[in-house]
Amino acid sequence: MTTAFDEMKGADGQVRPAYAALASWLEEVRPDVLDHRRQEAEVVFRRIGITFAVYGEAEATERLIPFDVIPRILAAAEWDTLRRGLEQRVKALNLYLKDIYSRREVLRAGIVPDDMVFQNPVFRPEMNGQKVPHDIYVHIAGIDIVRVDADTFYVLEDNARTPSGVSYMLENREIMLRLFPDLFSRHRVAPVENYPDELLASLRSVAPDTAPGEPNVVLLTPGVYNSAYYEHSFLADKLGVELVEGRDLFVKSGIVYMRTTQGPKRVDVIYRRVDDDFLDPLAFRPDTGLGVAGLMSAYQAGNVTLANAVGTGIADDKAIYSYMPEIVKFYLGEEPILKNVPTWRCREPDHLKYVLEHLEELVVKEVHGSGGYGMLIGPMADKAQIAAFRTKLKLDPKGFIAQPTLALSTCPTCVEAGIAPRHVDLRPFVLTGRDKIRIVPGGLTRVALKAGSLVVNSSQGGGTKDTWVLDT
Amino acid sequence: MLSRTADNLYWLARYVERAEYLARILEATQRLTALPLAYVGETNEWVTAVATAGCSSAFFAVHSEANEETVTDFLAFSTDNPSSIRNCFEVARHNARSVRTALTVEMWDAINTAWLELKRFSNQPTSRDEFARFLRWVQGSSLRFDGSAYRTMLRNDAYWFSRLGVHTERADNTARILDVKYHLLLPALEQVGGPLDYFQWSAILRSVSALTAYHWVYRESVKPWLVADLLILNEQMPRSLASCYENLVQNLDRIANAYGRQGPAQRQARAVRTRLQNSRMNEIFQEGLHEFISSFISDNNRLGSAITQQYLA
Numbered sequence: 001m002t003t004a005f006d007e008m009k010g011a012d013g014q015v016r017p018a019y020a021a022l023a024s025w026l027e028e029v030r031p032d033v034l035d036h037r038r039q040e041a042e043v044v045f046r047r048i049g050i051t052f053a054v055y056g057e058a059e060a061t062e063r064l065i066p067f068d069v070i071p072r073i074l075a076a077a078e079w080d081t082l083r084r085g086l087e088q089r090v091k092a093l094n095l096y097l098k099d100i101y102s103r104r105e106v107l108r109a110g111i112v113p114d115d116m117v118f119q120n121p122v123f124r125p126e127m128n129g130q131k132v133p134h135d136i137y138v139h140i141a142g143i144d145i146v147r148v149d150a151d152t153f154y155v156l157e158d159n160a161r162t163p164s165g166v167s168y169m170l171e172n173r174e175i176m177l178r179l180f181p182d183l184f185s186r187h188r189v190a191p192v193e194n195y196p197d198e199l200l201a202s203l204r205s206v207a208p209d210t211a212p213g214e215p216n217v218v219l220l221t222p223g224v225y226n227s228a229y230y231e232h233s234f235l236a237d238k239l240g241v242e243l244v245e246g247r248d249l250f251v252k253s254g255i256v257y258m259r260t261t262q263g264p265k266r267v268d269v270i271y272r273r274v275d276d277d278f279l280d281p282l283a284f285r286p287d288t289g290l291g292v293a294g295l296m297s298a299y300q301a302g303n304v305t306l307a308n309a310v311g312t313g314i315a316d317d318k319a320i321y322s323y324m325p326e327i328v329k330f331y332l333g334e335e336p337i338l339k340n341v342p343t344w345r346c347r348e349p350d351h352l353k354y355v356l357e358h359l360e361e362l363v364v365k366e367v368h369g370s371g372g373y374g375m376l377i378g379p380m381a382d383k384a385q386i387a388a389f390r391t392k393l394k395l396d397p398k399g400f401i402a403q404p405t406l407a408l409s410t411c412p413t414c415v416e417a418g419i420a421p422r423h424v425d426l427r428p429f430v431l432t433g434r435d436k437i438r439i440v441p442g443g444l445t446r447v448a449l450k451a452g453s454l455v456v457n458s459s460q461g462g463g464t465k466d467t468w469v470l471d472t
Numbered sequence: 473m474l475s476r477t478a479d480n481l482y483w484l485a486r487y488v489e490r491a492e493y494l495a496r497i498l499e500a501t502q503r504l505t506a507l508p509l510a511y512v513g514e515t516n517e518w519v520t521a522v523a524t525a526g527c528s529s530a531f532f533a534v535h536s537e538a539n540e541e542t543v544t545d546f547l548a549f550s551t552d553n554p555s556s557i558r559n560c561f562e563v564a565r566h567n568a569r570s571v572r573t574a575l576t577v578e579m580w581d582a583i584n585t586a587w588l589e590l591k592r593f594s595n596q597p598t599s600r601d602e603f604a605r606f607l608r609w610v611q612g613s614s615l616r617f618d619g620s621a622y623r624t625m626l627r628n629d630a631y632w633f634s635r636l637g638v639h640t641e642r643a644d645n646t647a648r649i650l651d652v653k654y655h656l657l658l659p660a661l662e663q664v665g666g667p668l669d670y671f672q673w674s675a676i677l678r679s680v681s682a683l684t685a686y687h688w689v690y691r692e693s694v695k696p697w698l699v700a701d702l703l704i705l706n707e708q709m710p711r712s713l714a715s716c717y718e719n720l721v722q723n724l725d726r727i728a729n730a731y732g733r734q735g736p737a738q739r740q741a742r743a744v745r746t747r748l749q750n751s752r753m754n755e756i757f758q759e760g761l762h763e764f765i766s767s768f769i770s771d772n773n774r775l776g777s778a779i780t781q782q783y784l785a
């Protein structure tokens with residue numbers, strides 16, 4: 001494995017310009033001050049209840065995501081490339097989804113194989129020929145980006161269903177402003193605090209044309225036991241919209257209403273943080289109490305907007321991911337600004353052969369897995385794990401893709417022994433409204449706190465950092 | 473606002489109020505049982521405490537004997553008792569979490585901090601001192617929550633529903649004390665009275681935090697019928713039935729005004745308030761204190777159902 005690119009020290013050990021002020025500050029600041037601030041941050045997070053749940057751990061149903069107080073910094077020019085790349089990518093995702101659920105030109109042109117779509121459990125036949133308001137499917141995307149050198153950013157994953165993490169982006173900034181006013185005064189950091197306003201503007205812009213007057217926007221949560229519940233309540237609060245559960249809504253004559261103390265009130269836009277499967281027991285899984293009976297019929301009648309639309313999984317599926325560069329070219333006629341990580345599709349015999357021969361050096365992912373569960377990191381795995389994965393792969397090659405083990409870039413991070421480089425990724429949030437695409441400069445930086453670890457997922461012990469985009 | 477939000481706010485306030493009430497009962501009972509027998513008689517005050525908390529049947533389903541250990545555990549810490557102080561805070565915090573957006577930062581902080589601190593207190597206090605600290609902490613947490621609500625909430629339906637919860641619960645609690653101890657409050661001509669009961673009366677006043685108030689209002693030594701008057705009819709006394717209903721009517725009226733519609737809840741609350749306003753203590757004694765209290769408790773429950781049906785379901 002090649003050495004990782006450090007975002008502060010660069011490839012040659014020279015502090016890069018964006019990090020100059022931070023580097024000198026880090027030299028001045030006493031280690032116990034950093035440690036003290038870290039503890040302060042933890043107390044604040046615990047008190048305001050920024051917690052997340054880890055499934056399958058009875059002990060710690062409410063845990064804090066570790067927060068690292070050293071910011072990750074992006075220069076204006078770097079961000080500009082990212083922003084253009086993200087806009088392009090999300091435009092293509094929306095065009096692709098519209099096409100998949102209508103004319104399917106992308107399949108006819110042979111860009112994406114038919115069976116990848118039709119035999120995919122995340123494809124929703126209910127959406128065939130279904131018009132969605134203003135042809136927007138992915139209103140909120142969380143595109144995961146990794147960096148491998150000074151100039152190369154890869155898209156690691158397109159999260160087009162119900163991406164989470166934006167509350168950390170906002171809260172991390174708030175806490176940093178509180179803890180390090182001095183450090184901020186040495187930089188010109190682009191603000192992110194307008195994200196809720198941008199989100200609300202996007203959501204309102206996509207209300208169905210039949211919505212009377214001011215559209216009523218709500219945020220639908222699975223409830224307090226969901227791992228991202230804190231974020232749901234946080235966002236509803238910032239947006240100034242009702243945080244509803246399935247039982248608060250009902251459908252009558254194709255219109256969605258919420259139960260209020262003053263009787264039923266019509267709902268026009270649902271920012272839903274409930275997965276497709278649980279949205280409507282009449283249309284999808286009948287054994288759920290999280291959804292709203294009849295919601296799909298109201299949706300199909302065009303009386304309510306769901307954000308994101310139903311069936312967007314067919315865009316961010318790991319199997320489809322590898323076709324994204326062609327998809328971008330197909331719909332936009334442009335070269336993709338952001339590259340994909342080179343990916344082997346195990347469904348293709350020659351790819352599978354290569355993957356089986358190089359398991360020790362590859363990362364193998366389940367096509368339908370998420371959150372870092374069910375993947376093999378070849379260089380970290382022992383012989384038994386590799387053998388077990390080899391068997392799984394041979395049994396179900398279509399279920400897997402493989403990628404090289406990337407040397408993710410690193411950022412200076414507080415660890416027990418002081419400050420050390422740790423691997424990071426980035427999840428910016430891209431909002432698509434009827435009028436335009438909105439991206440606040442920044443995103444959620446996740447950091448693998450264990451030395452050498454590449455797994456940044458919070459469910460696997462990763463932490464977060466504030467992400468600064470410099471204005472000049 | 474969402475019916476579920478209103479429901480959560482209403483019950484959040486009720487559970488916090490209930491936790492404080494339980495702490496007061498436990499405190500008053502501990503004082504009574506610490507007195508020499510000659511001052512309080514042979515009664516088992518721990519049985520009374522369970523009855524006053526309104527959970528006799530649940531208690532005796534688990535314990536055969538009511539004593540300091542079993543009762544403090546059941547009322548304060550037990551996870552089997554849905555209304556133990558611990559569970560009150562658990563449920564209150566759960567409700568608060570479900571309606572985070574309807575709470576002010578201060579309210580959330582008060583309830584979340586209480587919930588976090590609760591973990592510090594072990595289920596088996598090692599000493600009476602420690603337990604006493606726990607009880608004071610409960611009262612402090614409740615005051616802090618209630619104070620945060622009072623000082624920081626917008627005066628809109630969210631606030632009014634939480635006030636409805638406080639006063640419905642408070643009326644219920646005061647009525648329960650009266651229901652269990654009514655025989656001690658009958659006028660002096662009845663034989664039950666006597667110097668023995670003095671400490672019982674004080675204990676009743678203490679459990680509704682009204683001992684000092686009593687002296688300011690009546691400027692007399694503690695007389696049972698005046699205790700009854702203070703707890704039932706005196707509108708100055710925040711835990712009296714009359715004061716609770718004054719507040720319930722006011723808050724229900726505010727909701728009705730804001731929504732432009734009256735309903736059964738408003739009518740029910742006003743009917744009860746009118747009855748309290750038109751009552752005199754001597755008439756209540758003549759017609760039977762116990763009957764009066766029993767019918768008040770069912771009226772109060774009826775108001776709870778009316779509020780639920782009209783707004784929270």
